[in-house]
Amino acid sequence: MRRIVPLLALCLAATGLAACTAADTTPPAAPAGITAQAGSATSVHVMWQAPDPADGVTNYQVFQAGRLVRELPADKTMVDVTGLTPQTAYAFTVRARDAAGNTSAPGASAEATTAAAKAEDRQAPTAPARTTGRAEGPRAATLSWTAATDDTGVTAYDVYQAGIRIHTAGPAETATTLTGLQPDTAYTFTVRARDGADNSSPDGPAVEVTTPPSPGRGPNTAPADFTATASPGAVTLTWTAPDTGRPTNEYELHVNGRPVTVIQFGAGAVPASGAARVSHRLTVTEPAGTQWTLKLRARLPDGNWGAFSAERSIVLTA
Template sequence: MQRPLATSPLTALAASVVTTALLGLAACSAPPAPDTSAPTAPTGVTAASGSATTVHVMWSAATDDRAVTGYAVYRQGRKVKDLPAETLMTDVTGLAPATPQTFTVRARDAAGNLSPDSAAVTATTLAATAEDRTPPTRPTGLRVTPDGPDAAALSWRPARDDTRVTAYDVYQADARVHTVAGTETTARLGGLRPGTAYSFTVRARDAAENSSPDSAPADLTTAPAPGAPPNTAPTAVTARAGRGSVTLTWTPPRTGAPVKEHQLYLNGRFATTIVWGAEPAPGPVTYTLAVPTASGTRYTVTLRARLPDGTWGDFSAPRTVVTP
């Protein structure tokens, strides 16, 4: 009679450990579950005609169980734009004058899943007019106030035009972030970061796409996040462009010690470090930066100070100038 082989407790334990390890390896090597969940449909879609050939489309961000990676804009059911996830507006150009145009927006994720269509919105392009080269006057009286922890409310006085103002474009750091119809003189901007200095300007636009000069800037520093330290950005920043130079004036942040160094950024890139050899004054300071002499060049300037602990503080509100 054949007898079963005897197994010691130690052998059984070793076998159990090996089995558990193999099962663990199998679990680790299992491929991740495929992503089959589509993002939600974008909401808050609006369309406004700013000229005879252009419609400006905007929407609110969609959500996804992982991440939204982009948006597709459709006109009359045909895709006309693919945009990254951080872009929530676009101009659709090359349209026929005085023609109704219908738009929808869809979100997509990294797996290529597309959301349902957003609600459809319609805008009619303006009628074509005789050649118009006269821009509107600059908007005046721009004001900005907080509207909750992550939003701002803007208001301004209307501009004038020899035909009519068809749109107002809101800019932050010389980048357009919002557009409203020419009959509106208010705007609300959401998605702002806590403890951040912002500077807004407004331009008026007519049907021939002529844009006014920038309004005077209006600054807003959002409230810091709970438990975060106060903002340390330089304040009262002004900028003036000359021939081959940009002159800046600002007030250093209050840090409890003299601020001897600042970094200056030009168009989002580091340009220079400003160091005072002597004891700097606590009040306004001035610095002139040499720039290329080409006329009509736009420069956006920001500053930040070195704090007593050796770290760099928050960036100032940006200032944009145009060389004469």
């Protein structure tokens, strides 16, 4: 495994001892698992696997036929390449770069052919009518959905998590495996269909998948059966406390992916083992129609934060 470690060496010069720094000249490993999937008549979705943190990757370069088309930070492992020509085959490669400017060899080439263009297509596909999911160990999940329909034909299925697209599958696929998940975590996924004009369907039914803990991690620490209900000027949250062996009196609430407040209860106010429901009411001042995605996690007896609850999406009311 490659590691990026600053090396400080003592150099013996004619005038005595001088300090020098060994330059990093080792490139990162080439990106693995590169795939390309046509999303419409003019776009292709390119994805690849996240790097080993020890590789020190800082950004990626996406090439089409040897031409640089996109640059992305290290935390992005997918991109839509747009402005393409309908019914045309394209090949893509990806290179990784580190902080020292070393560039990897290209990963294996991935090919995709864009769909045929459809004039004045403004009709979106139907939403997938049914979605199911199951965990495949602590870090993966398999999703399945029913096929959607469209007047000009479905060209792709997009998987969303917390309102963010995380995966694109082909038009003939009705299942996919998602990797890179966190152990002991509740996820909520939805699937949308897309056609050759980039019209997207509404979300299909949401499906919840909870990954099991890694070996030796102990019981599930996520608040269970989390719900969020909007009412005029307020949002009511309810959940079942995780079984940590002690009362869990402190929770961190995230809205739209960011921590916004810590909810604290008096000593003993929250049950220790999920024996009863917990409720909290938030006063809100945001305008009606504002969309929120919420999740929360508990402060564990050892002082660390536990796993997140399932996510809930709501629209604030007047």
